[in-house]
Amino acid sequence: MGNTFINALIDMNRLDHVGVKQWLFYPGMLFRSSSSWWGTGRPRNFTHEGLDLCFFETNDAKRFRLDSSTRIPVTQPGKILYIIDDFIGKTIIWEPICNSRKSIPICVLYAHVTPENRLKAGDAFSGGEPIARVAPVDPERTPLPPHLHLSVMVKAALPFSDRIEWKYLNHMDRSAFLDPAPLAGIDALNMGMIDFAGNVNVCDDYPVYPVIEMEN
Numbered sequence: 350m351g352n353t354f355i356n357a358l359i360d361m362n363r364l365d366h367v368g369v370k371q372w373l374f375y376p377g378m379l380f381r382s383s384s385s386w387w388g389t390g391r392p393r394n395f396t397h398e399g400l401d402l403c404f405f406e407t408n409d410a411k412r413f414r415l416d417s418s419t420r421i422p423v424t425q426p427g428k429i430l431y432i433i434d435d436f437i438g439k440t441i442i443w444e445p446i447c448n449s450r451k452s453i454p455i456c457v458l459y460a461h462v463t464p465e466n467r468l469k470a471g472d473a474f475s476g477g478e479p480i481a482r483v484a485p486v487d488p489e490r491t492p493l494p495p496h497l498h499l500s501v502m503v504k505a506a507l508p509f510s511d512r513i514e515w516k517y518l519n520h521m522d523r524s525a526f527l528d529p530a531p532l533a534g535i536d537a538l539n540m541g542m543i544d545f546a547g548n549v550n551v552c553d554d555y556p557v558y559p560v561i562e563m564e565n
């Protein structure tokens with residue numbers, strides 16, 4: 350399986366304890382989707398700039414969701430470029446340090462998260478550690494469960510720092526965004542689709558996975 354983001358997420362949050370068979374996606378959670386996966390599923394204003402990660406199915410066919418206890422790892426050395434607000438929590442924009450010379454330099458966005466204490470732009474990390482948790486959602490304000498939005502961008506497409514905000518990113522040429530699924534280690538083997546049939550009742554349909562106290 351290798352050291353993929355999704356395996357690191359499973360390890361770090363002890364999801365192996367319940368057993369992850371596959372990650373579940375409504376069509377509106379996928380990269381470049383033009384539909385939403387909340388409310389009535391109306392069209393998005395902009396095609397989706399990334400992949401939303403929230404639901405998974407266990408080997409014994411139970412369904413769970415992530416929540417604000419879920420820790421989010423980095424799997425390689427990198428550097429924090431920016432931390433900006435989004436409509437649920439914060440977005441961390443970071444750059445892998447070993448951007449391969451053979452491929453175009455990229456940066457990664459973890460959106461709707463709560464950054465670890467004191468994390469700030471310019472910080473470097475070695476990989477393997479958590480840098481954030483999934484941000485909590487105020488159900489009165491946002492008809493969505495807590496989830497992680499992953500985006501991968503062509504680094505050269507990043508605007509100057511004073512323009513880094515989602516309002517700007519939403520309007521960027523879509524070629525600035527790459528499919529995050531391969532980078533995260535999500536593919537046909539660990540991914541399942543679910544039909545969207547109106548409001549998702551996340552509390553009943555997808556309880557939060559049982560959290561196991563971490564050993565230190």
Ligand SMILES: [Zn+2]
Pocket residue numbers: 397399400401498499
């Ligand atoms: Zn999203």
